[in-house]
Amino acid sequence: xxxxxxxxxxxxxxxxxxxxxxxxxxxxxxxxxxxxxxxxxxxxxxxxxxxxxxxxxxxxxxxxxxxxxxxxxxxxxxxxxxxxxxxxxx
Numbered sequence: 001x002x003x004x005x006x007x008x009x010x011x012x013x014x015x016x017x018x019x020x021x022x023x024x025x026x027x028x029x030x031x032x033x034x035x036x037x038x039x040x041x042x043x044x045x046x047x048x049x050x051x052x053x054x055x056x057x058x059x060x061x062x063x064x065x066x067x068x069x070x071x072x073x074x075x076x077x078x079x080x081x082x083x084x085x086x087x088x089x090x
Contacts, residue, residue: 004070004071004074004075005070005071007066007070008067008068008070008071009067011063011066011069011070012063012066012067014059014062014066015059015060015061015063015066016059016063017059018055018056018058018059018062019056019059019060019063020037021056022052022053022055022056022059023037023038024036024037026041026042026044026049026052026053026056027039027041027042027053027056028042029042041053
């Protein structure tokens with residue numbers, strides 16, 4: 001159980017650090033703008049810029065789906081499998 005928690009926490013931290021890095025590069029127009037890190041991409045005109053914006057979006061989804069998988073979906077599937085095995089044994 002603690003192994004699943006650490007895996008989910010690791011995916012959350014990696015996703016958050018990756019998102020902050022790429023959002024800081026591509027989504028922050030100025031230090032003095034209030035809506036930093038969540039605005040529209042600014043000045044993306046190259047292929048590498050598009051890849052950076054895509055990588056930031058991937059890291060956001062990794063930050064959300066990774067922990068949900070290890071903290072909710074995998075334990076729930078184990079419980080369902082265990083309850084199904086208990087019903088079959090009776």
